[in-house]
Amino acid sequence: MPKVRKLTKEEAFLLENRGKGMRTLIAAEYDHFLEDYEIGDYGEVELEPDDKRTTVRSRLRAAAKRRGFDILFFRTRGSIIPFKIVQLRPEMELHPAPVSSNSAEGAPQRRRPGRPRKQPA
Known part of the structure; x- marks a missing residue:
């Protein structure tokens, strides 16, 4: 038998964690810390002493962010950091400023700064 x-x-x-790197293990540990939290929880x-x-x-x-929310940390001194679980804010997308139709008409195209390209002979 x-x-x-x-x-x-x-x-x-x-x-369970055989073959995982240290970075993955630390990420899993922090995920485990937040598994019971929901939006609005403190x-x-x-x-x-050795933590930064x-x-x-x-x-x-x-x-x-991996769990779908964000954390708001409160400013304090000492070894305790209070926080609140908040809703994840959409990332700010970088869009160029809109060009008005009046300034684009008839204006020469802006050149990029720097040395001009060599012209083929």
Whole structure:
């Protein structure tokens, strides 16, 4: 008869995450932190002494965007960063300014700055 045993949580975690890089594992961990949050929920992050404030904030923001929302961080000092889960804002699209029809008529085309191209001989 074969022997069957249940794996511990640590063994299961290692089995599931075999072959993943450190960056992927960290992203999965931050995704796990936010899995119970919904839009309108508040939370706080308590930093460890070796954590960098900006790194933790950017990782949480990336995890939130993967889940379809955004995070609003409140300014504080110390090792605790309070935040609120907010709706994801649509990214600002960069569009050139509209050109009025009056200025485009009869105006010479603008040249690009820099050295002119060599003319073929």
